[in-house]
Amino acid sequence: MTTSLLEASHIYAGYGEVPVLRDITVHVGAGEAVGMFGPNGHGKTTLLRTISGLLRPSNGTVHFDGDDVTIAKPSDIVGRGLVHAQQGNMLFGDMGVAETLELAAFKPRARAGAKAALERVYALFPRLAERRKQLARTLSGGERQMLSIGCALMCAPRLLLLDEPTLGLSPRLKEELAVAIGEIHESGIPLILVEQDVEFLLSLTDRLYLVEHGEVAREIDQASAPDHQEIMDMYFGTAAT
Amino acid sequence: MTETLIATIVSGLLLGSLYALMASGLSLVWTTLGVFNFAHGALMTFGAFVAWTVAEAWGLGLLAGAVAGVGAAALAGVLIELLLVRPFYGHRNMLLITVMTTLAAMIILQNGAQVIWGARLKQLPPIVEGNVSIFGAVVSAHEALIIVIAPLVLLLLWWFASTTRTGRSLRAVGQNQDSAALIGIDVPRAFSLAFGLSAALAGLTGVLLGSIRFITPSLGAEPLVKAMIVVIFGGLGSLGASAGAAFVIGMLEAFLVLWLGLYWTPSILFLLLILVLVFRPNGLFGRANA
Ligand SMILES: Nc1ncnc2c1ncn2[C@@H]1O[C@H](COP(=O)(O)OP(=O)(O)O)[C@@H](O)[C@H]1O
Ligand SMILES: [Mg+2]
Numbered sequence: 001m002t003t004s005l006l007e008a009s010h011i012y013a014g015y016g017e018v019p020v021l022r023d024i025t026v027h028v029g030a031g032e033a034v035g036m037f038g039p040n041g042h043g044k045t046t047l048l049r050t051i052s053g054l055l056r057p058s059n060g061t062v063h064f065d066g067d068d069v070t071i072a073k074p075s076d077i078v079g080r081g082l083v084h085a086q087q088g089n090m091l092f093g094d095m096g097v098a099e100t101l102e103l104a105a106f107k108p109r110a111r112a113g114a115k116a117a118l119e120r121v122y123a124l125f126p127r128l129a130e131r132r133k134q135l136a137r138t139l140s141g142g143e144r145q146m147l148s149i150g151c152a153l154m155c156a157p158r159l160l161l162l163d164e165p166t167l168g169l170s171p172r173l174k175e176e177l178a179v180a181i182g183e184i185h186e187s188g189i190p191l192i193l194v195e196q197d198v199e200f201l202l203s204l205t206d207r208l209y210l211v212e213h214g215e216v217a218r219e220i221d222q223a224s225a226p227d228h229q230e231i232m233d234m235y236f237g238t239a240a241t
Numbered sequence: 242m243t244e245t246l247i248a249t250i251v252s253g254l255l256l257g258s259l260y261a262l263m264a265s266g267l268s269l270v271w272t273t274l275g276v277f278n279f280a281h282g283a284l285m286t287f288g289a290f291v292a293w294t295v296a297e298a299w300g301l302g303l304l305a306g307a308v309a310g311v312g313a314a315a316l317a318g319v320l321i322e323l324l325l326v327r328p329f330y331g332h333r334n335m336l337l338i339t340v341m342t343t344l345a346a347m348i349i350l351q352n353g354a355q356v357i358w359g360a361r362l363k364q365l366p367p368i369v370e371g372n373v374s375i376f377g378a379v380v381s382a383h384e385a386l387i388i389v390i391a392p393l394v395l396l397l398l399w400w401f402a403s404t405t406r407t408g409r410s411l412r413a414v415g416q417n418q419d420s421a422a423l424i425g426i427d428v429p430r431a432f433s434l435a436f437g438l439s440a441a442l443a444g445l446t447g448v449l450l451g452s453i454r455f456i457t458p459s460l461g462a463e464p465l466v467k468a469m470i471v472v473i474f475g476g477l478g479s480l481g482a483s484a485g486a487a488f489v490i491g492m493l494e495a496f497l498v499l500w501l502g503l504y505w506t507p508s509i510l511f512l513l514l515i516l517v518l519v520f521r522p523n524g525l526f527g528r529a530n531a
Binding site: 052053054073074075078079083084085086089090091092093094095099103104106107110151154157 | 409417420421423428
């Protein structure tokens with residue numbers, strides 16, 4: 001069991017008295033890209049927030065690289081290389097693109113490779129390089145997502161959590177981001193990718209979790225999975241009920 | 242006639258300098274934590290008293306006194322954040338609750354000062370003795386020094402916030418706490434740093450003011466009110482706007498005193514404040530959507 005990079009086991013979490021996650025268990029193996037989908041409001045974002053330490057689970061444990069990080073501070077979790085790019089992330093509205101990226105290499109571990117990481121981010125997203133001085137709040141939706149992913153890369157990730165990076169983007173931009181995310185994974189960074197678009201996920205990940213009502217309703221391994229169409233039917237079949 | 246004019250301008254610069262120092266501290270806490278610290282004036286008083294004790298009562302000299310005063314104020318600021326602000330973080334009514342808790346801190350500091358230092362008037366010696374003449378108007382060298390120190394401190398603060406990693410991290414926390422935490426910034430530590438730094442600025446203002454005015458438990462009350470006018474004038478959002486507004490208000494006050502006298506000046510200032518709020522709800526230099 002300890003071969004997993006990330007192991008979130010039997011997590012219960014919610015907001016105040018409202019429970020959202022009920023006994024959810026997911027894992028990510030070394031080098032793996034895992035997809036996560038499911039209807040809106042069923043706890044995907046809540047799970048990522050719990051893993052990255054923004055939310056404390058009422059029950060369950062999170063292990064990263066063999067260490068228990070269940071009650072660790074978010075800043076320490078980032079320091080270990082478990083990096084979370086939030087859904088609809090606004091980042092820092094009054095900061096420029098370059099300043100934000102530089103600041104994102106905040107932890108000593110990230111600082112060491114900051115220069116190379118910055119070049120890599122600009123190579124991956126040339127639009128960010130063109131907008132170095134522009135304030136984050138003046139960026140378009142797609143550019144903001146690029147900045148958000150770029151920030152995550154500046155943190156020297158050993159596992160990347162990407163929460164709906166293409167939410168509300170045009171098909172063309174979506175394609176652009178898909179290519180970038182594929183490149184990031186190919187460079188050796190494991191990831192959890194949350195998306196509504198199952199086909200998008202199938203093209204980028206090895207394994208999928210369908211999250212419903214705060215638990216894993218189904219796990220789909222692409223290697224042993226039925227063809228894409230059947231997965232789609234499965235998804236829309238369960239989501240409709 | 243020109244002498245009066247120059248004297249008034251110098252007096253306006255002096256007031257502006259003091260208000261800018263006060264307001265920049267208030268603005269630092271506001272932009273980082275979203276808390277309006279009503280104890281800011283009392284922290285200034287506290288710093289002045291501690292400086293007096295070390296410099297005069299213990300006879301260790303003004304420099305030691307100034308260091309102690311600034312340090313003590315910073316420490317008190319950190320404690321206020323830890324005990325009276327942090328427990329309510331993320332609370333639905335946080336803004337309202339922290340209005341009450343920082344008001345409580347103000348009362349505790351003020352009454353504490355009354356008990357410890359008593360009501361007898363105290364004063365610090367000036368940093369530099371003697372007078373200087375600026376275009377024929379004679380001012381004390383200490384006041385001239387304040388006019389030089391304040392912009393320098395503000396520049397230093399601006400440099401800290403815009404170029405250093407720690408300064409940038411404070412701005413990041415003020416703009417998006419979750420995102421700040423997710424790039425590895427320790428948010429609670431940033432809060433305590435912002436409060437400590439802001440209180441140190443209050444302490445410094447106290448030390449500077451302590452040799453112009455008498456140090457009493459209510460020394461900080463009037464500067465706090467003025468700093469509030471300044472931050473509302475300038476918009477709480479930015480250091481530059483607060484500093485700019487501080488000098489506008491300082492100059493305005495100096496000329497109002499010259500033309501209308503001390504008696505009417507505060508009322509007119511408040512009237513102007515209300516007018517600004519009616520026509521520019523986000524402050525004189527505030528962004529429309531701030
Ligand atoms: N900050 C919050 N406070 C209270 N409830 C929340 C909060 N954020 C999300 N929720 C609720 O938690 C549930 C799960 O939300 P979320 O994890 O965002 O779902 P998903 O990412 O799968 O769309 C929803 O019912 C949502 O309304
Ligand atoms: Mg979500």
